Amino acid sequence: MKFLLLLLLAIPLCYGCLRNPDFHAERSDLAFVPVYADTHNLRPVTLEATRPITNAGKIYVYGNYIFQNEQNEGIHIIDNSDPLHPEKKAFLAIPFNTEMAIRASHIYANSINDILVIDLINPLKAQVVNRIKNAFPLIAQDYPPESGYFVCPDPSKGIVVDWKLEPVTEAKCRR
Amino acid sequence: MKKVSLCLFVFTALLQWSCTKEGKGFVNSSGKGGSLARFTIVGNYLYTVDRSQLKVFDISQTPKALLTSTEDVGFEIETIFPFKDKLFIGSTSVVHIFSIEDPQHPKKLSTAISPTVMRRCDPVVAKDSVAYTTLRTNGICGGVRSILAVFDIKNIENPVEVYQYPVNEPYGLGYADSALYVCDKSSLLVFNISRPYEPQLVTQINENEFFDVIAENNTLVCWVKQGIVLFDISNRLDPKLITKIQ
Incomplete structure (x- = not known):
């Protein structure tokens, strides 16, 4: 009752x-x-010069590298081979990216509603090698x-x- | 005879080389994410959680990613954490535990529910027979209080909450051996978990807003509001600041 x-x-x-x-x-x-x-005029995925972290997002560790998402903008690539002096190496611009995971030197990253596969064998020459359409709806x-x-x-x-x-x-x- | 033994030697050496290569590749070829991740890789498979679904992609043939299954997990899914052949999926109210013994087709084993905190069950990490999760309550519709909850998962089909520790506004968490690191927004809490079901707070670091951690070898990588802070955790229970990246 x-x-x-x-x-x-x-x-x-x-x-x-x-x-x-x-x-x-x-x-x-x-x-x-x-x-x-504006999904009609998206910037392409590009490797750019380092920039300050302004809207810090999720983190990921792979080998001697640390990655940090810049919310909705892409991924900071940080070389941590010398643990006392980690160094930002580049910024991987990915429109509307928030998530990442890495295997076999390839990064799996979301962009709008898709998952991109980006070749990181040479992290300073990153390039998109596959796009899985509508695989991960934006949260x-x-x-x-x-x-x-x-x-x-x-x-x-x-x-x-x-x-x-x-x-x-x-x-x-x-x- | 000599030839044969030489051949055998070469063969075994090759075999060993390929084994180590395979073995190493399998273990080390993927990286490590934090407890707030929605993507995780186990072996040849990428697991993703959106708001309600767990998806499995076969990524063995890089750069292909073939969807092998889609599972409806529930509502308000937020995080995914792998441990051995299990996936721990955090939602705003419960933790779902899946077996990935068959990696292409995750099978739900159980749901861990905190009997006292009804909302905002966030990230979860697990090791052996224990799982830790933070339950954050904020906002007008939130629950009563925020806690670090400890679940006994010896019987994986029936997880039981065995301990609660009151915290302020917890986010991600991670562990290294006998230390559990909990991001409590305005501080990083370090617990001794040598008695895994009764974490003891040993120290707290108050200088940043902490959101998540990854413990990798002797480094603790922390996601803070301004970027990243690195700590040396050679002494697991006494993190020493290395540097900040902004």
Whole structure:
């Protein structure tokens, strides 16, 4: 009986958590806003000069190298052969990349909804050797990483690749 | 006779060479990811987890990647961690354990559920008969508190939570021998796990925001907010700062 009562009490609570259509944020309120990808004009995968790590992402270790994802932008390649003096060697620009794994000197990395296979035999001459279409759907698409109000994604604007906290006048979705 | 023995010698040497090459290749040919990874490679297979599915790709013939199976795992899948012939898949509420004895077709063995923390079960690492996971609660819909949970997985089909350690806002974790490293956002916690079911906090490093770790030989690679911090872990329980990469 007690359990039933609790359950009844819990239902409206949960409902409130999921969606509150009456909410209109004040002008000064922050809410998550979808960042859409322009999938028609993607930059190619290229090896570029080193650059500062600004939006640090996942890490991976392979042989004497350390890799760190720059969220949604690509991978920093760091030579750690001298453990006291690790050195950034290059930046592998991969549009909308967040994940990676390496085997036999080939890196498996996501880009939008695809998995790319990139030849790293010479890390300073990295090149794409295979693309598996629609193998790994982008994670960010439906809702932001934290609970709260957010601007509902509009599929007609393209794929949601990220979320940014911004002042908004209206944020109707919530979770 | 001499010729024969020489031939035999060459043959065995070749055999040994190819064995070592094979063996080494198998063990060392893939790298190591952190506990927050969604991609992992075991042997000739790449395993990926998106929000709800586990996919297996045969990558034995580089650069080919052939999808061999797709499994519906559940909701809100976030991480994948391999240990021997098992995969530990973390979601926001539970840990799913799969056997990859048949590497092309993972088979679900069990689900580890923390009886007290209902939301935000994040990454998981496992060794032998124990699995560690951090359960983070934040935001208005989150659970009651954040903990490091320890599961006894001696019976892999029935994981049992045996210990909880209260933490602040945990993210990734990793281990090296008798040390367990837990990223608690504003600090790195170092636990002694020589008694694996009762981790003892031995030290904590407070200088960065830590998100994940990879312990590789004597180096602890840490993902911090500004990039990477490396620690020397020759003494497993006493990490010494080497350098930062930004």
